[in-house]
Amino acid sequence: MRVALKLAYIGTEFHGSQIQPNVETVEGELFKALRNLGIIESPKSANYTCAGRTDAGVHALEQIVAFDTDKPNLAIPRAINSELPPTIWAWAHAEVPLDFDARRDAVSRHYRYVMSGEEYNISRIREASKLLIGTHDFENFSRTDGEKSTIRTLERINARVDGELTKIDVVGHSFLWNMVRKIVTALSMIGKGVRDNDWLLQMLNPDIYEEGIEPAPAYGLTLMKVNYKENLRWVDDNYSIRRAGEQNQKRILSHRVMAEVLEELISHE
Template sequence: MRAFRLAYDGRPFYGYQRQPDVPTIEETLFDALRSLGVMEAVDDKPAGYAAAGRTDRGVSALSQTVAFDAPTWLTPRALNSELPKTIRAWASAEAPNDFHATHHAVRRTYQYSLYAPHEGDRRTGHDAVVDERAKNALERLCGSHDFHNLTPDATGTWRGLSGRMQREGSFLQLWFAAGGFPRELVRRLVTVVHSVADGSMPIDRVDRLLSEESVDGRYGVAPAPPEPLILTDVTYPQIRFASDPDACTSSVRAFSEASTDAQIRHRTAETIATQIEHGCEY
């Protein structure tokens, strides 16, 4: 049994889990394993296969973890030879035969890059935020709670949550960690923090959301957009991953190229917006 760390840009995919007729990370991984001869064409999945989690459509990952029975030659570098640049394996570990990537994970950590400028943004309609209010909201959300009002799931809603935040320019970096997360919980937590920070939600509403009583439509919390969310870590006490130098180099290059492309698109859009702004009267 071998476990692999996968990093991926989730934006081109319809989530991690396989779905018919749409691209997913899982099916792309299985296609690569078939091309490498690790899976037969008729196989549904590799022997012993499990994944740490099922990220939603548009959500990315740094340390998604998959494990399955693999030949000794299947290194991250070898796996990358059949994967697109949007999905990179970069580390691996030998695991016990009974290892299960889902059930044996004791902690999952997500990071969200929340665009939240102090002064607001007139162009995009973003209101100004107060970091202290964001911090207060985050502190109230942390701890052991039943998050049934912040997920569509009916079970598995009681979680012990930890979190932290850090200001980076116009962004608030938010981290959330727990043993597991019901659907959409992280993105709804982000919405709560942002809404309290910009004043659109009173701080005492947080306690209402964490109460046993279900909230109605007026007070429901929508999930924040998925694209800024990354699964950054999955913790397994008994597993020690070793990075593959060649795979790491190719991974850094692939995501650096994607970053450069994004900066070029940003500069182009910013130039157009600025020129229109200068040429128009408000």
């Protein structure tokens, strides 16, 4: 049987999602859990696929992985979570066709970037984001090896203010390395008035204009959702969802306390 999982993770502690030697990664922890439970022998023998890799420090709400197993009764979130660290949790599973590929069968991916919103002009960001919709050469918005095509299509970019934060949602079929974070950098520069729309149009024409920009910090980016043409029948694990919510409420409280401590340290009072 072939099984797909929805995974969520807090990427801060990991060197990205894709397995790498001698560093902690999301896949490294997942493979360890699946092997410990006897669900798979190895990623290769299980025909493991993943919707896409996320960089070091990037988070996910709905990363999709798929693998073959002869123990589908164990390939469920609450069993797998028992072997995972609390910063990674599965929360839904589905039986999928034997030829299902979590990466190639995806039709779009949705990322969200969250940043402080006090210093940005949201109207400028929204106007500039319209220029990025459609098919363009995003070479100036990526880190590439010079061989892979840098042509990509963006379906939607939404920017909104939520309290003291600005949230930018980007949806497209696929993305280049660091592409979303560099788009955020460009839009934030325009939102601050440091650059304008003419500059953005130049950035979309790398044949005649080249400029390197730094990607926005990884901690603000989350892979929100991966969409598939086929309607997969997901089964949510309410216990796993509730348990993750309880654990993350504790993290939220600790971060709020730490933020207050930092405020006191710099207040000099």
